[in-house]
Amino acid sequence: MGRVIDIQNLSKRYGDTVAVDGLSFTVRPGRVTGFLGPNGAGKSTTMRMALGLDHPTGGRALIDGRRYRELADPLRRVGAVLEAGEVHPGRSAYGHLLWMARSNRIPASRVREVLELVGLEKVARRRVRGFSLGMTQRLGIAAALLGDPPVLLLDEPVNGLDPEGVRWIRNLMRGLAAEGRTVFVSSHLMGEMALTADHLVVIGRGRLLADTSTREFIEANSHSRVRIRTPEPERMRRALAAAGVRVRQAADGTLEAYGTEAARVGDLAAASGLAVHGIGMETASLEEAFMRLTGEGTAAPDSGDGADHRATGSDTGDGADHRATGSDTGDRADHRAAGPRSGERRAGRRG
């Protein structure tokens, strides 16, 4: 059975750096699998090895049970959008795709199809030199889709894109998965992946940290808490603890109560004659859970909140939904603004 990406005990060492460290997981068709990890976790290295662009130090990365370079017609089996790599700037989008199609025995009619699919048909004859990052990204995706491959690998495809571009790629990936394709997409942003992926493979420092459905990850990691500001935190803490409420004190002196609601905390405070200066419900964000999991955050060992620095309650709401399209976009631009990425150069070289 094809369409599966099988990573088996994969390792990669660059001198003293262990980029990938005994990684094993399977990426299955019909769903978007998010490949998550902080910057430097080893995502790109893993993807490059899966595409035969880098040699593993140990283990194997198989697609359809074979190494990439053993695939008979790779462009029709696997589409990739990687960072780096440039399209010849003097070429038009159409010219570039046509060149790729010709060198891979793909009919020219397919070029028009993919241009339409990614919404570049109107600028198809323009030189790539003048393309925005978003357009370049779309061109990279068009190239990846040229061979109509059942397996797609995308390395941080939304980096540097505006919210509209982010949404477009998200919908595209979901659509491709719904067609039964295997869609494997990396990101360092939990919030973005929570909106896009059905399944998550999380790595940190080259090692597997989680391989789970997105729903399970969210259920296990998004807990809410009540934050209380009171002039008598110690008495409040005792009153809550006596009522069986799990409570901890944050660095700024506020209290955090878990597994309860603001109304109950208020009632308990009133019953004990305690003054409350502020009270509110917060939802721990998935981004926090992700930081904790990958060891990038300042984890608090007892209550698993790791969020003392956000004690003001700015983190209300669902975390997963709103961060992905808002503030994160700027962040992406910072990380990866340099160098338009396109899988096509690599794809061309491969094919």
Ligand SMILES: Nc1ncnc2c1ncn2[C@@H]1O[C@H](COP(=O)(O)OP(=O)(O)OP(=O)(O)O)[C@@H](O)[C@H]1O
């Ligand atoms: N060609 C290379 N030579 C030396 N070290 C490398 C090379 N490629 C990657 N590394 C190192 O391997 C580790 C993993 O890098 P990798 O790019 O795979 O991570 P990543 O999860 O994709 O992060 P990012 O999103 O920042 O690219 C990093 O420490 C990186 O510096």
